[in-house]
Amino acid sequence: MLKAEAATVAGVDMPAPHTPCPVSDTYWGVKIEDPYRCLENLSEPGVQAYMKAQAEATEKVLSRIPGRERLLKRIQELDAEVPANVTDVSRDARGNLFYEKRLASDNQFKLYMRRGFDGPEKLLVDPEALAKATGKPHAIGAYSHSKDGALVAYSISAGGAEIGTLHVINTETGQEVMPPIDRIRGGGASWLDDGSAFFYSRLAQGWEQRPRAERFMDNTVYLRRLAEPGKDVAVFGPSVHPELGLDRSDGASVQVLRGQPVALAVVYHGVSRYRSLYISDTADLLAGKPKWRKVFDQSAKVGDVSVHQGWVYLRSAQDAPRYKLLRLALPQADMARAELLVPGGAEVITAIASAPEGLYFTRRDGAAKKLYRLPHGLEAGAAAKAAQAITLPFEGNVAIADADTELPGLVLQLSGWTRTAQHYFLAAKDSAPKALNLAPRGKFDVLPGVVAREVKVKSHDGVEVPVSIIARSDIKLDGSNPTLLYGYAAYGTVEEPGISLRTLAWLEQGGVMVFCHARGGGILGDEWHKAGHKTSKFNTWRDGIATAEWLIQQGYTSPSKLAVYGGSAGGIFVGRVLTERPDLFAAAGIGVGNLDQIRSETRANGAGNIPEYGTVKIEQEFHALRNNSTYEHIKPGTKYPALLFEHGVNDTRVDVWMSTKTATRFVAANPRGKPVLMRLEYDAGHGVGSTRIQGQLRTADRWAFFLWQAGMSGFQPK
Incomplete structure (x- = not known):
């Protein structure tokens, strides 16, 4: 195999592809x-030098696109028109609201507590x-937060790695009430009602x-009692309860x-859409x-x-590919x-949540959703007809942000394709719901x-x-429009109606x-997911x-104006579209993409993704991979087409070598072809927790690249 030659892109001498x-x-x-294969060894000095050289050259190329700075400035202007972004809203028993908010002047989301819906707010975590x-x-x-809101547990991590520490603070004083817990990957805590203890999930020692x-x-x-921070008790997990036959990649809450005299353990089987449920006497659980x-x-x-009082509600696709609702009586379950x-x-049926007045559930008809309320305690045969449709202010996505059984x-x-989230x-x-004033209205809501x-x-x-x-209302279908085709299509997730002002x-x-x-x-439900999963x-x-x-x-665009983009599992969508039909596109962008399917299960996050992609250990699934x-x-x-690979070097979900290996192979396949750029960020990961400026720069670079190629x-x- 011959070593490919270096190329010049926008006047920048690109590093030669790796030997x-x-x-x-x-x-x-x-x-x-x-x-x-050697590019998977991220600790090897030669690989590190190669990645640095590619990242620096890519940065130079993107900076030479004349309209990039103007586009970035416009993105920043639009961001400034959004007074605040608010997410992860919840309530405590005293009527306080908790939420994460990022003001127009902030670079990152911060955790706040508000006294009631209209009271003063307090910054808790910055x-x-x-x-x-x-x-x-x-x-x-x-x-x-604890039931009464006196305490809040939160996890925090650096550099986009999504692995960090769990802290608990007193919401009145802001002081930490226990030593931080390390080896935390994402999750929060599940509190006991009296706020004396909580359950949390932790990576293995020496992971x-x-x-x-x-x-x-x-x-x-583990169960942690605040009064005994050094005596955590393991209460659920594959190594704790081998008799349950759990997979080593299973997690639980x-x-x-x-x-009720019982407690529940909901098991998550990697990325599978299906859960398992286990039950134990509460007394035995609290005794460890x-x-x-x-x-x-x-x-x-x-x-x-x-769950609500004596009932467990389930959303199931068994013999119901678009889901049905079931009810189990407790404590027998x-x-x-x-x-x-x-x-x-x-x-x-897309989601369920319990409140004292009934079970709420959402239903999807195409991209838009509807919300329903179903009173508790109805006879099973009469329940479906008793569901009350809730009047929503506009058509689009409705997500249940917070519900509590008490x-x-x-x-x-709520959000829509032309409406920002509120x-x-x-x-x-x-x-019908009423608007919450968690953030001032913006010019472009x-x-x-x-x-x-x-x-x-x-x-x-x-x-x-x-x-x-x-699109703009004045669009002309003459094939001249630069068009961005986005695809993800994995795990049964949906691109919900919603829009960023950018x-x-x-x-x-x-x-x-x-x-x-x-x-x-x-x-279109479970059957739609299964029609694009593993061997399909x-x-x-x-x-x-x-x-x-x-x-x-239809004249929306033409091959010289069309770009395709996707990230993470969407890398399969983009990568195979462009390798199968490269003639359809001027450019393609892949963010943190899963691109080497055969090697996918060798990464740290690989085993948990086998339920979606399959495994090389099964012949039929190997051929699909x-x-x-x-x-x-x-x-x-x-x-x-011209290719832009984006990846955070600290990514713990999809390893950065997925991008560097694939990009290098593209360059070597056609060294005199269109540009192949590797945009690598050394203080970012999979994208979760990215700062405002990171997002602005990423978007400006991507769109400027697409507009250049168009x-x-x-x-x-x-």
């Missing part, structure tokens, strides 16, 4: 060549103070010294039920000796669990006696001159794929934003190709 370091593996009689003290950006991973594929295995749930009994496993296809409350139908009403977050409160007896259109595109097998299109900067350039709800996502994953990127062809045929691997489908001499005036380097 090949081929390794061969054989799976099921198939020999797989990996020409850049990650920016830590950033200034350490020189590294910090972000809150999760938080949870960072383990083989890469085992680092996130054997998570354990443990909850003591109010007014739980005896867990299985209520159901993944075969029940339960996606959500909610016998699945054989489960009652059907709401049968499956044409609409997708607090009437619930907090909602929070509302629905009182227990009201039929409703985007002016912007329209959204929902269409269906026939894919390769005749299946109609929902597609959402956002999108206006793209639309003002004449741009069109398109969301392909391809198979693998969940817009090819439908995901074929749906993307069909959408690109439709956009061109090979078919869906971008890295495997890069062909020498092919004219690929031939737009003002973006062409000289």
Whole structure:
């Protein structure tokens, strides 16, 4: 294999691709060549130098795009028009509100407490103070307050790594009440009612010294009593209860039920949409000796669990591909006696949450959702007809932000394709929610001159794929519009109606934003997810190709103006679309993408993703992984579109070598082809917890790159 030559891009001499370091593996009689396996060794000095050189050259190239600074300034102007972004709202028993908020002048979200809906607010946790003290950006991973709001537990991490420490503070004094707990990956805490103790999940001791594929295995749930911080008790986990037959990549949350003699452990099987449920006597659990009994496993296809007094409510896809609602009586929790409350139908039931006045649930009809209230205690046969539809102020996404079994009403977050997210409160007896004033209204809460259109595109097998299109109202369908096609389509997730004000900067350039709800996502329920999952994953990127062809045929854009973008699992969508049909695109961007599917399960986060992608240990799934691997489908001499790879070096979900290996193979395949850039950030990870300025720079670079490749005036380097 010959060493590829260096290229010049926008007047910048690019580093030559890394010298090949081929390794061969054989799976099921198939020999797989990996020409850049050595790039997985991130501690090797030569690999580090190569990455640094690529990152520095990419930064120089992007800085030479004439319109980039102007675009960045516009993005910053639009951000400044948003008085505040608010997320993760919750209430305590005393009527206080907790939430994370980022003001227009802030670089990061901070944790606040407010006295009632309209009272004064108090800053509790400021990650920016830590950033200034350490020189590294910090972000809150999760938080949870005690029932009375006197204490709050929160996790915080640095540099986008998402692995950090758990702290507990007194909300009155701001003082820490215990030593921090390390080895925390994301999660918060589940409090006992009296605030004396909480359950939390922790990585295994010495996790960072383990083989890469085992680092996130054997998570354990502990009970910590504030009065005895050095005597945590392990109460649930694969290594704690081997008799349960849990997988080493399983995680769980443990909850003591109010007014019931039992506690629950909800088990998360990696990225699987299906949960398992175990039950134990509360007394045994609090004594540190739980005896867990299985209520159901993944075969029940339960996606959500909610509890109210003597009932456990379940959202299940078993014999209901668009989900149904079930009810179990406590403390027996016998699945054989489960009652059907709401049968499956044409609409997708997407979420459930309990409040004193009833069970709330959302249903999806296409991209938009509706909200319903179902009173508790109804006879099973009468429940479905008794569900009350809640009147929403506009059509779009409705998310249940906060619900509690003892607090009437619930907090909602509403958004739309042309409306920024706002929070509302629905009182227990009201039929419509009222706006919460957690942040002042902004100038562009409703985007002016912007329209959204929902269409269906026939894919390769005749299946109609929902597609959402956002554009200016004066758009002309003459093929001249720079268009960005976005796809993710994994884990059954959905690109919900919602918009960042930054999108206006793209639309003002004449741009069109398109969301392909391809198979693998969940817009049409569990069956839609399964139609783009493991051995059927090819439908995901074929749906993307069909959408690109439709956009061109309808005059929205042309191959010289069309870009495709996706991140993380969306790297499969983008990577296979562009390797299968490079002629359809001028440019492609992949953020923190999963691109080498055959090597996917060797990463630290790999085992937990096997339920979605499959494993090389099963022959049929190996062939599917090979078919869906971008890295495997890069062909020498092919004219690929211009490529921008974005990755945070501290990424713990998708290792950065996924991008560097794939980008290097693209460059080597066609050294005289269009640009292949590696935008690597050394103080970022998967994107969770990114600062405002990191997001602004990332967006400006990406869109400037796309507009350059689309031939737009003002973006062409000289």
